[in-house]
Amino acid sequence: MATPEGPVDDIFLPGGRLRLDCFSEAALRALREALRLARETRWDSIRSPHVFMGLLAVPDASVRNWGERLQADLSLLLDQFQELFHQDQGEEEAVLVLNREFLSDNVIRLLRDAYSRAVDQGRNQITPMDLLISLFTAPCSIVAACFERIGMTAAKLTELAVMAEHTGRSDKKGL
Numbered sequence: 001m002a003t004p005e006g007p008v009d010d011i012f013l014p015g016g017r018l019r020l021d022c023f024s025e026a027a028l029r030a031l032r033e034a035l036r037l038a039r040e041t042r043w044d045s046i047r048s049p050h051v052f053m054g055l056l057a058v059p060d061a062s063v064r065n066w067g068e069r070l071q072a073d074l075s076l077l078l079d080q081f082q083e084l085f086h087q088d089q090g091e092e093e094a095v096l097v098l099n100r101e102f103l104s105d106n107v108i109r110l111l112r113d114a115y116s117r118a119v120d121q122g123r124n125q126i127t128p129m130d131l132l133i134s135l136f137t138a139p140c141s142i143v144a145a146c147f148e149r150i151g152m153t154a155a156k157l158t159e160l161a162v163m164a165e166h167t168g169r170s171d172k173k174g175l
Helices: 025-040 048-057 061-070 074-085 105-120 128-137 142-148 154-173
Strands: none
Touching: 025 048, 025 128, 048 061, 048 074, 048 105, 048 128, 048 142, 061 074, 061 128, 061 154, 105 128, 128 142, 128 154, 142 154
C-alpha cells in the first residue's frame, strides 16, 4: 500500500530519516561525504552533484574501476565538481542531516531509484554503484549534463559503470 510520501517499503522512516539498513557501509560513507561536501560548498540541501562528489571522495573498488575505465583522476574530478558547485553566497555552517527534508527532490528520487535498482539486482542494500548508475540514468541529470559538455554521454558513463560493477562481482566470485 502506498502513502503520499511513497511506498511503505521505502528508504525513509516515517519521521523522514533514512533507513540505514537499506544502504551498504560504502554507500553510507558516500552519503555522509555528500553531506559534508554540501556544507563545504555552502548549500542548504544535499543535491545530486553532492552525492556524486561523495562517491568520488570515498570511492569503493567499483567506483575506482569506473574512474579507471573513464581514464579519470577521481580526486581531480572531485576538485572540479567542488569548484563548479561552490557557492560564494550561502551558509558556511548549514545545518544538514541525512533526512528527507534536507534532500532535494532529485536526490530523493535518486535514492529511491537506487534502491529499486538494488532490489532488481536481488540485493536489499544500495551500493555506491547503484547510486552512480542512478545518477547517470536519471532524467535531466545535472551530473550527466556536466559530462555531456565535454562529449561524454550519460549512456557511455552508465555503460562504463555497469562494466565496472560486473568486474567487481566477478572479483568477489573468484574469492
